[in-house]
Amino acid sequence: xxxxxxxxxxxxxxxxxxxxxxxxxxxxxxxxxxxxxxxxxxxxxxxxxxxxxxxxxxxxxxxxxxxxxxxxxxxxxxxxxxxxxxxxxxxxxxxxxxxxxxxxxxxxxxxxxxxxxxxxxxxxxxxxxxxxxxxxxxxxxxxxxxxxxxxxxxxxxxxxxxxxxxxxxxxxxxxxxxxxxxxxxxxxxxxxxxxxxxxxxxxxxxxxxxxxxxxxxxxxxxxxxxxxxxxxxxxxxxxxxxxxxxxxxxxxxxxxxxxxxxxxxxxxxxxxxxxxxxxxxxxxxxxxxxxxxxxxxxxxxxxxxxxxxxxxxxxxxxxxxxxxxxxxxxxxxxxxxxxxxxxxxxxxxxxxxxxxx
Amino acid sequence: xxxxxxxxxxxxxxxxxxxxxxxxxxxxxxxxxxxxxxxxxxxxxxxxxxxxxxxxxxxxxxxxxxxxxxxxxxxxxxxxxxxxxxxxxxxxxxxxxxxxxxxxxxxxxxxxxxxxxxxxxxxxxxxxxxxxxxxxxxxxxxxxxxxxxxxxxxxxxxxxxxxxxxxxxxxxxxxxxxxxxxxxxxxxxxxxxxxxxxxxxxxxxxxxxxxxxxxxxxxxxxxxxxxxxxxxxxxxxxxxxxxxxxxxxxxxxxxxxxxxxxxxxxxxxxxxxxxxxxxxxxxxxxxxxxxxxxxxxxxxxxxxxxxxxxxxxxxxxxxxxxxxxxxxxxxxxxxxxxxxxxxxxxxxxxxxxxxxx
Numbered sequence: 158x159x160x161x162x163x164x165x166x167x168x169x170x171x172x173x174x175x176x177x178x179x180x181x182x183x184x185x186x187x188x189x190x191x192x193x194x195x196x197x198x199x200x201x202x203x204x205x206x207x208x209x210x211x212x213x214x215x216x217x218x219x220x221x222x223x224x225x226x227x228x229x230x231x232x233x234x235x236x237x238x239x240x241x242x243x244x245x246x247x248x249x250x251x252x253x254x255x256x257x258x259x260x261x262x263x264x265x266x267x268x269x270x271x272x273x274x275x276x277x278x279x280x281x282x283x284x285x286x287x288x289x290x291x292x293x294x295x296x297x298x299x300x301x302x303x304x305x306x307x308x309x310x311x312x313x314x315x316x317x318x319x320x321x322x323x324x325x326x327x328x329x330x331x332x333x334x335x336x337x338x339x340x341x342x343x344x345x346x347x348x349x350x351x352x353x354x355x356x357x358x359x360x361x362x363x364x365x366x367x368x369x370x371x372x373x374x375x376x377x378x379x380x381x382x383x384x385x386x387x388x389x390x391x392x393x394x395x396x397x398x399x400x401x402x403x404x405x406x407x408x409x410x411x412x413x414x415x416x417x418x419x420x421x422x423x424x425x426x427x428x429x430x431x432x433x434x435x436x437x438x439x440x441x442x443x444x445x446x447x448x449x450x451x452x453x454x455x456x457x458x459x460x461x462x463x464x465x466x467x468x469x470x471x472x473x474x475x476x477x478x479x480x481x482x483x484x485x486x487x488x489x490x491x492x493x494x495x496x497x498x499x500x501x502x503x504x505x506x507x508x509x510x511x512x513x514x
Numbered sequence: 515x516x517x518x519x520x521x522x523x524x525x526x527x528x529x530x531x532x533x534x535x536x537x538x539x540x541x542x543x544x545x546x547x548x549x550x551x552x553x554x555x556x557x558x559x560x561x562x563x564x565x566x567x568x569x570x571x572x573x574x575x576x577x578x579x580x581x582x583x584x585x586x587x588x589x590x591x592x593x594x595x596x597x598x599x600x601x602x603x604x605x606x607x608x609x610x611x612x613x614x615x616x617x618x619x620x621x622x623x624x625x626x627x628x629x630x631x632x633x634x635x636x637x638x639x640x641x642x643x644x645x646x647x648x649x650x651x652x653x654x655x656x657x658x659x660x661x662x663x664x665x666x667x668x669x670x671x672x673x674x675x676x677x678x679x680x681x682x683x684x685x686x687x688x689x690x691x692x693x694x695x696x697x698x699x700x701x702x703x704x705x706x707x708x709x710x711x712x713x714x715x716x717x718x719x720x721x722x723x724x725x726x727x728x729x730x731x732x733x734x735x736x737x738x739x740x741x742x743x744x745x746x747x748x749x750x751x752x753x754x755x756x757x758x759x760x761x762x763x764x765x766x767x768x769x770x771x772x773x774x775x776x777x778x779x780x781x782x783x784x785x786x787x788x789x790x791x792x793x794x795x796x797x798x799x800x801x802x803x804x805x806x807x808x809x810x811x812x813x814x815x816x817x818x819x820x821x822x823x824x825x826x827x828x829x830x831x832x833x834x835x836x837x838x839x840x841x842x843x844x845x846x847x848x849x850x851x852x853x854x855x856x857x858x859x860x861x862x863x864x865x866x867x868x869x870x871x
Contacts, residue, residue, distance in 0.1 A: 166871035222817040243775045245830045294814045295776040418600045419652040432842045437795040460579040473602045485789045514523035
């Protein structure tokens with residue numbers, strides 16, 4: 158496959174292969190230099206092609222958010238997966254047990270009932286105690302609860318304690334690096350008390366996994382995590398380019414190309430990319446090429462967006478935008494078009510698109 | 515296929531077949547009684563199964579927002595499609611011409627350059643003059659521009675003028691019925707002036723197509739439209755149940771079932787349905803069953819949402835929610851599970867999922 162980028166039907170999800178590979182290499186080099194394991198979160202890209210590149214660059218495996226995502230990645234050849242959300246429904250536990258027979262698998266737990274269900278339905282599985290950093294999404298909410306859960310895991314006689322997961326999700330996007338660092342230092346002190354109680358109660362905690370693209374450099378410097386779950390660094394997005402990031406530099410590698418389909422009003426044009434082309438949870442995309450960078454985007458419907466500004470492109474003109482939030486944007490598309498220079502050289506399926514169950 | 519709803523992996527997109535069929539029948543009966551044609555917008559459901567049911571109930575065909583959506587519906591057996599957005603890129607015009615050889619097709623135009631391109635690249639096609647009601651998304655912005663565009667269509671010698679499209683998108687969700695009616699009456703007076711100028715200039719305008727679930731009863735009462743493009747009535751959603759609708763009653767027919775995957779904090783639980791399970795452009799889903807209706811939902815991440823309130827379900831409990839905005843929610847899923855009573859009796863593919871280009 159080789160054709161000009163300008164021939165793509167739009168909206169088109171495009172990954173710049175060279176930029177992606179530089180991002181993968183930069184994070185791998187950082188982790189190696191820090192002596193910390195890398196287990197990138199694949200909920201960002203949902204792509205086996207990218208997961209296998211991350212593993213080839215040194216990652217120990219990947220994270221998936223959902224069981225169906227892990228099943229799709231396993232079907233595509235990924236052999237080491239950690240599930241970052243609890244799996245509780247009985248039919249899902251059966252699927253988890255089946256997947257555990259095929260690949261190296263682990264899953265978080267945060268409730269003794271779930272531990273008992275996994276102990277009888279998915280014996281042999283490795284589980285991680287999920288510790289809530291205060292966001293109350295998932296995880297045990299105290300050191301005492303972590304110890305009780307570890308005791309429940311031991312009591313099953315069939316589950317293995319792999320370690321602890323701790324993900325400060327809401328901290329990833331604190332704009333100021335100094336404020337983000339202060340918040341993470343405080344939250345890591347709490348994590349240290351949980352780990353101390355677990356170890357004091359006789360539990361080995363070989364792996365402490367967590368972190369994200371907003372905090373990984375801080376996490377690594379604090380020396381408590383043994384494994385980083387960074388996801389968005391492979392692509393960046395507008396949310397993260399808005400933040401002051403520490404550590405290695407990453408570059409935007411994920412784009413949506415759009416076409417001007419209406420141009421009848423001075424100072425604005427309509428492009429063919431709206432609510433079904435971009436995630437809408439994190440503001441608006443930004444214009445990178447094809448129109449002045451100062452052009453402002455607004456969602457105007459399922460299939461349309463408006464660009465406002467001066468010197469806008471004419472009818473049929475092409476525009477390149479950076480998504481506001483990469484993960485749920487990727488989940489809208491069936492494929493990545495792979496870009497080298499100005500040439501599309503291939504396409505990669507979004508392996509686990511829509512696999513939320 | 516027949517298994518209990520409770521066995522579905524979650525998040526699961528569910529269509530209640532009986533409610534859907536009542537909605538389809540109610541709109542068909544309304545249109546027949548009013549002597550107005552029905553051309554439901556299939557961007558809502560993207561499903562050939564539902565489109566063919568709408569046509570069997572009397573619809574003249576369907577609308578699609580995008581060419582790829584129309585191609586997918588045609589592949590699945592839908593033979594009469596109107597495209598509600600301009601198609602401007604040269605490769606897309608080639609595809610449009612190919613589709614026009616397979617099915618009865620029409621497309622909107624709003625620019626003389628596009629008319630010339632279609633005239634030479636897609637001869638034989640039926641085109642509609644898209645008239646901007648003031649939202650400036652697409653459409654010509656004056657009666658004079660409408661006449662000039664009709665003249666450009668005639669000048670091609672190869673395109674046929676099918677009529678006029680007029681879609682008051684932003685008016686659909688005006689909460690108060692009286693305010694919505696007043697706004698539509700005013701906007702329809704403007705449409706009447708455009709139609710008068712077109713007819714005065716010698717153009718036949720056999721079809722005037724437009725309207726939506728928020729305005730169709732008003733549109734029908736004003737007697738200017740000949741065809742209704744209603745979409746959301748098949749499912750309803752939280753946005754439309756928030757509005758005072760006129761005309762026949764519709765009922766919610768689209769649901770997402772979710773599972774409680776964490777329950778460690780008093781007054782809240784975490785369910786397995788977040789940014790990748792619901793559209794996020796129109797507020798939050800509402801709880802219909804499995805938890806008190808007063809429970810409040812909040813998005814807490816790609817794969818999770820929180821429910822806040824009293825008497826919440828326990829770990830593993832199942833909850834049924836109504837999506838905030840049906841169209842982009844459906845676009846997240848590969849299939850509808852078809853519900854009869856409490857039994858899943860089949861699944862329908864989301865035929866045109868992700869077909870935005």
